[in-house]
Amino acid sequence: MAPSTHRAPASDAGSTPAGSDPAASARRGPRSVPGHPLLGHPLLRRLLLAAAALAAVAAVTTATGPVTDLRVANAGLFLLAVAGLQVLVGTSGQVSLGHGAFMFVGAYTMALLVVNVPALPLAAGMAAACAAGCLAGLAVGAATARLHGPYLAGATLMLAVGLPAIALRFPDLLGGANGLGFSTIGAPPALAGLVDDTQWRAIVVWTVALIGLVVLATASGGRLGRHLRAVRDDPTAAALSGVPVGRVRVTAFVISAGAGSLAGACQAYVLGTATPSTYGLALSLVLLAALVLGGLGSLWGAFWAALAIVYVEVAGTELAHALELDTDVRNNLPVVFFGAVLIIVVLAWPRGVHGALSALGRHRSTPQQTGDS
Amino acid sequence: MEHFANLTLNGLATGAVYAALALSLVLIYQATRVLNFAQPAFALVSAYVAYAVTSATGSYWAGFAAALAVGALLGAATERFLVRPLRNASPLSPIIATLGLLMVLQGAVGMVWGNEPLSFAYPLDYRGRFSPADAFALVSVLLVALALFALYRFTPAGLRMRAAAIRPEAARLSGVRVGAVLASAWALASAIGALAGMLAAPPFLAPNSFDLIFVFAIAAAVAGGLENPFGAVAGGLAVGVLLSYVTGYAGPELTALAALAVLLTVLALKPDGLFSRAAARKV
Numbered sequence: 001m002a003p004s005t006h007r008a009p010a011s012d013a014g015s016t017p018a019g020s021d022p023a024a025s026a027r028r029g030p031r032s033v034p035g036h037p038l039l040g041h042p043l044l045r046r047l048l049l050a051a052a053a054l055a056a057v058a059a060v061t062t063a064t065g066p067v068t069d070l071r072v073a074n075a076g077l078f079l080l081a082v083a084g085l086q087v088l089v090g091t092s093g094q095v096s097l098g099h100g101a102f103m104f105v106g107a108y109t110m111a112l113l114v115v116n117v118p119a120l121p122l123a124a125g126m127a128a129a130c131a132a133g134c135l136a137g138l139a140v141g142a143a144t145a146r147l148h149g150p151y152l153a154g155a156t157l158m159l160a161v162g163l164p165a166i167a168l169r170f171p172d173l174l175g176g177a178n179g180l181g182f183s184t185i186g187a188p189p190a191l192a193g194l195v196d197d198t199q200w201r202a203i204v205v206w207t208v209a210l211i212g213l214v215v216l217a218t219a220s221g222g223r224l225g226r227h228l229r230a231v232r233d234d235p236t237a238a239a240l241s242g243v244p245v246g247r248v249r250v251t252a253f254v255i256s257a258g259a260g261s262l263a264g265a266c267q268a269y270v271l272g273t274a275t276p277s278t279y280g281l282a283l284s285l286v287l288l289a290a291l292v293l294g295g296l297g298s299l300w301g302a303f304w305a306a307l308a309i310v311y312v313e314v315a316g317t318e319l320a321h322a323l324e325l326d327t328d329v330r331n332n333l334p335v336v337f338f339g340a341v342l343i344i345v346v347l348a349w350p351r352g353v354h355g356a357l358s359a360l361g362r363h364r365s366t367p368q369q370t371g372d373s
Numbered sequence: 374m375e376h377f378a379n380l381t382l383n384g385l386a387t388g389a390v391y392a393a394l395a396l397s398l399v400l401i402y403q404a405t406r407v408l409n410f411a412q413p414a415f416a417l418v419s420a421y422v423a424y425a426v427t428s429a430t431g432s433y434w435a436g437f438a439a440a441l442a443v444g445a446l447l448g449a450a451t452e453r454f455l456v457r458p459l460r461n462a463s464p465l466s467p468i469i470a471t472l473g474l475l476m477v478l479q480g481a482v483g484m485v486w487g488n489e490p491l492s493f494a495y496p497l498d499y500r501g502r503f504s505p506a507d508a509f510a511l512v513s514v515l516l517v518a519l520a521l522f523a524l525y526r527f528t529p530a531g532l533r534m535r536a537a538a539i540r541p542e543a544a545r546l547s548g549v550r551v552g553a554v555l556a557s558a559w560a561l562a563s564a565i566g567a568l569a570g571m572l573a574a575p576p577f578l579a580p581n582s583f584d585l586i587f588v589f590a591i592a593a594a595v596a597g598g599l600e601n602p603f604g605a606v607a608g609g610l611a612v613g614v615l616l617s618y619v620t621g622y623a624g625p626e627l628t629a630l631a632a633l634a635v636l637l638t639v640l641a642l643k644p645d646g647l648f649s650r651a652a653a654r655k656v
Contacts, residue, residue: 143641149464150599151595151640151644153408155637157591158591158592158633161585166630168626292466293469328486329484332480333484338473339472339476342473346462346473
C-alpha cells in the first residue's frame with residue numbers, strides 16, 4: 001500500500017487509534033482537493049454536493065410527470081434508509097436484517113403525530129420521528145451489543161417480523177392491518193402553479209435525505225468513523241487501543257436507526273399512509289440485499305442501492321407488460337428479476353456496483369489513491 | 374389444564390417443523406459457514422413438486438419421495454454453482470446470493486402454480502388431539518435427528534463431512550474430496566428442509582407459506598447455537614411449544630415479539646446460543 005498523497009489534517013491523523021492500520025485510516029480519512037483552499041473542508045464539499053443534488057432533483061421533477069416524481073421521492077427515502085444501514089453494516093460491521101423495523105417506527109411516529117396533532121409543522125414531525133428511531137436504536141443496540149455475525153442477524157430478523165405486529169395488537173391506536181391514513185400538506189401556496197404537490201413532496205424528501213446524508217458522511221468520515229472501522233476490523237485490537245467497543249457499536253445502531261426512521265417518516269409523508277405490511281420482512285431483506293448490491297463501505301453504495309430498489313422493480317414490471325405475459329408470471333416477474341440481478345451482481349462484482357466502478361476508475365485514471373467518502 | 378395439554382401437544386407438532394428447518398440451517402452453517410436464506414424456497418419448490426406428483430399419480434408417498442429428491446438436488450446445485458464460487462468472497466456475499474435465490478425461486482413458484490393457495494393433503498389422519506399426522510411429524514423429525522447423529526458420529530462419511538467442514542485444506546490433503554462432501558452435506562440438509570416443507574404445507578400451500586416458519590426456524594437455530602444440531606432440534610421444539618402458549622393465552626399477533634424477547638434473553642445469557650461451548654477468551 002503506497003502512502004496516500006492527500007493526507008488527512010494533522011489533528012485527525014494524530015488521534016488515529018493504534019488498533020487500526022494507520023495507512024488505511026489516512027486513506028479513508030477526509031480528503032482535501034488540492035488547489036482549492038475553499039473546497040478543502042470536507043463538510044463544505046458535502047454541502048455543495050448536496051445542494052447540487054437537490055438542484056438536479058428539482059430539474060428532473062420539473063421536466064417529468066407525477067409518476068417520475070413519486071419514483072424520485074422513493075429513491076430519495078431509500079437512499080437515506082440504506083445510507084443508515086451502510087453505517088451499521090458497512091462501517092461498523094454489524095449485519096442487521098431488521099432495518100425495516102426502524103422505518104416502521106419512523107412512519108408510525110409521523111402518522112400518529114399528523115393524525116393526533118394536526119397543527120404540528122412537518123419539520124417537527126420529522127424530528128420527532130428521527131428521535132423515536134434513535135431511541136429504538138439505542139434499545140436494540142444495547143440489547144444486541146454482545147452478539148456477532150449470524151446471531152445478530154437472527155435477532156434483528158425477529159425484530160423485523162415482530163415489531164410491525166404491534167400495529168395489529170393495538171388496532172384502536174395504530175389502525176390494525178389497514179394502518180393509519182392521513183393527508184399531508186402539499187406545495188405551499190406561494191409556489192402554486194410553479195410546483196405541484198407530488199413534485200413538492202419529492203423535493204421535501206430529498207431535502208431531508210440530503211441533510212441526513214451530510215450528517216452521516218460527517219459522522220462516518222471523522223473520529224467516530226475511525227472508531228467504527230477499528231471495531232469492525234478487529235474488536236480486540238480496538239479495545240486494547242482504548243476504543244470503547246460496546247459504546248461504539250451502540251452508537252452505530254443509534255445513528256443507523258435515526259436515518260432509517262427518518263426515511264420511514266418520509267415514506268409515510270409521501271404515501272399519506274402507514275401500514276404494517278409495508279414494513280414487513282421483505283423490506284428489511286431488500287434493504288440489506290440492495291446495500292450489498294450497491295457496495296459496502298461507501299455512501300455511494302447506498303446511492304446505487306436506492307436506484308436498484310426503485311428501478312429494478314420498475315424495469316421488471318415494464319418488461320412484464322412489454323412481453324404481454326399472463327397474470328401469474330407478470331405479478332412475479334419483478335421479484336424474480338430483482339433476485340436474479342442480486343445473484344449476478346454478487347457473483348460478478350463481489351464488492352458491489354460501487355466497488356466495480358471505483359476499480360474501473362482506478363484502472364483508467366492515473367494511479368491515485370481513492371477511498372471511501 | 375386440558376387447554377394447557379392441548380397447547381403443549383400442538384406446540385410439539387409445529388415445533389417439529391421448526392426443528393427440521395433449523396436442523397437443515399445448522400447442517401449447512403456447520404459445513405460452509407453460510408446462513409442459507411434459500412432454505413424455505415427449497416422446501417417450497419419441493420412441496421409444490423410433491424403436489425404435482427401426488428396430483429398426477431394419486432399417491433401421497435410418491436410425492437413425498439419426489440419432494441426429498443428435489444430438495445437434495447436443489448441443495449447440491451446451490452452449493453456447487455452459487456456458494457462454492459463465493460467461498461473467498463466476504464461473508465455477506467453468499468448470504469445475499471442465497472437471498473437472491475429465495476426471491477427467484479419464490480417468484481418462479483408463483484409463476485408456475487400461481488399465488489393462490491392450493492389445498493395440500495395430510496399424510497395421515499389429522500383429526501383430534503395429537504392426531505396421527507402430528508405424531509408422524511414429531512417422530513419423523515426425531516428419527517432424522519438420531520440418524521444424523523449416528524451418521525456424523527459413527528460412519529466414515531460423517532467423519533469426512535466433519536473434516537471437510539472444520540479443516541478443508543487438511544481434509545483435502547488426506548484424500549477427502551472436499552467439494553463433493555460439502556455438496557452432499559447441502560443435499561442432505563436440503564432434503565431435511567424438504568421434509569419440513571412437507572410437514573408444514575397442509576392444509577394450504579401458497580408461495581409465502583413458509584416465510585414465518587423460516588423466521589422461527591432461524592430463531593430456533595440461533596437460540597440453540599448454530600454449531601449444534603442437537604441445539605437446533607431442542608430449540609425448534611421449544612420455540613414451537615412457546616409460540617403455542619403465546620397464541621393460546623395472549624394472541625397470535627404476539628408470537629414474533631415473544632420469540633424476539635426469548636431470543637434476546639437467551640443470547641444475553643449465552644451470546645453463541647444455549648448449547649454452545651465456551652469460545653476463546655476475549656479481552
